[in-house]
Amino acid sequence: MAPPAGVGAAVAGAAAVTLLSAALAFYGPPLDAGAHLRYTGAPYFAAISALKAGADLSHVFCTREAAPVIKSYSPELIVHPVLDSPDAVHEVEKWLPRLHALVVGPGLGREDALLKNVKGILEASKARAIPVVIDADGLWLIAQQPTLIQGYQKAVLTPNHMEFIRLSEAVLRDPVDSSDRRGAVLRLSQALGNVTVVQKGEQDVISDGEQVLECNLQGSNRRCGGQGDLLSGFLGVLVQWALHAGPEKTNGYGHIFISHFEIFELFSALSCGCLWCVLPHKAVQPPSLPEYGRSTTTSDMIAEIGPAFSRLFET
Ligand SMILES: NC(=O)C1=CN([C@@H]2O[C@H](COP(=O)(O)OP(=O)(O)OC[C@H]3O[C@@H](n4cnc5c(N)ncnc54)[C@H](O)[C@@H]3O)[C@@H](O)[C@H]2O)[C@@H](O)CC1
Numbered sequence: 001m002a003p004p005a006g007v008g009a010a011v012a013g014a015a016a017v018t019l020l021s022a023a024l025a026f027y028g029p030p031l032d033a034g035a036h037l038r039y040t041g042a043p044y045f046a047a048i049s050a051l052k053a054g055a056d057l058s059h060v061f062c063t064r065e066a067a068p069v070i071k072s073y074s075p076e077l078i079v080h081p082v083l084d085s086p087d088a089v090h091e092v093e094k095w096l097p098r099l100h101a102l103v104v105g106p107g108l109g110r111e112d113a114l115l116k117n118v119k120g121i122l123e124a125s126k127a128r129a130i131p132v133v134i135d136a137d138g139l140w141l142i143a144q145q146p147t148l149i150q151g152y153q154k155a156v157l158t159p160n161h162m163e164f165i166r167l168s169e170a171v172l173r174d175p176v177d178s179s180d181r182r183g184a185v186l187r188l189s190q191a192l193g194n195v196t197v198v199q200k201g202e203q204d205v206i207s208d209g210e211q212v213l214e215c216n217l218q219g220s221n222r223r224c225g226g227q228g229d230l231l232s233g234f235l236g237v238l239v240q241w242a243l244h245a246g247p248e249k250t251n252g253y254g255h256i257f258i259s260h261f262e263i264f265e266l267f268s269a270l271s272c273g274c275l276w277c278v279l280p281h282k283a284v285q286p287p288s289l290p291e292y293g294r295s296t297t298t299s300d301m302i303a304e305i306g307p308a309f310s311r312l313f314e315t
Pocket residue numbers: 038039040041042043105106107108109136137160161162163201202225226228229
């Protein structure tokens with residue numbers, strides 16, 4: 001089934017942003033020195049996934065040193081070597097009017113200087129009501145300063161197993177009850193003021209603080225480095241898409257999370273699960289990639305995003 005015109009147009013017009021990191025010498029021994037060069041794959045995966053999902057442009061804001069590396073992976077990405085510059089916040093802020101969603105965290109690292117810049121960029125994005133997807137080291141920042149995202153319902157957090165524990169314990173000041181994943185995700189979302197939380201794992205658990213849904217469709221047979229990054233880039237587009245669809249197309253619901261599920265119904269494509277995890281899942285399901293099997297990597301999945309999307313939405 002084809003996307004309704006308005007929704008399809010929103011995807012076509014969406015732009016996603018990925019932030020990376022840098023090492024700044026004058027802040028003393030950095031916590032995670034060199035992460036910006038070690039993890040150049042992560043922002044690439046997120047940014048290319050946004051393009052494959054339908055964004056017309058995908059910008060990557062990264063450190064000066066990381067920029068040529070990331071650009072060399074793909075001429076399709078627009079790469080800004082500004083994140084470690086003294087006026088990084090201003091350098092990114094001037095692009096915000098052109099951007100529809102921000103993906104923060106893949107490959108960012110945890111150095112104070114970088115996190116400080118990202119904090120400024122997040123605040124500027126919130127002031128413009130830009131939707132943000134926060135993943136990986138962006139979640140490290142939120143664990144240190146949960147107020148940064150408190151009550152911002154245009155945010156989606158996508159923690160993996162460890163990131164969830166870290167974030168949850170920082171916010172709730174209680175050990176996570178691992179026997180009750182649904183309850184744990186619900187409580188974290190509520191404590192953050194109904195920010196959408198997508199806890200990744202063999203099954204993805206999603207909550208907006210009111211409802212909890214679980215995506216347990218058969219998908220990847222394992223974790224492979226980078227598939228979480230794909231998810232965050234993809235989500236950047238979908239969040240914009242859901243918000244653009246608006247309450248008139250989402251039965252009056254305001255939350256991104258609910259909006260997505262209403263969009264699912266519009267597409268008549270799914271009976272359960274979440275679009276953002278279904279697509280990567282579908283991408284690695286037979287018969288799409290039977291030849292890869294256990295050797296499936298994130299790069300193999302990228303090639304399958306388009307065909308998976310078509311399969312999901314064909315009439
Ligand atoms: N090719 C690349 O450049 C990649 C870079 N990455 C970046 O690497 C940095 C660190 O990310 P990490 O994900 O290592 O974060 P963390 O340093 O918080 O480590 C998470 C840990 O949790 C473990 N874990 C995850 N799911 C688990 C489960 N279900 N059960 C038990 N253990 C589980 C992982 O193996 C990992 O050791 C981030 O900047 C991230 O974006 C990753 O995104 C992977 C790909």
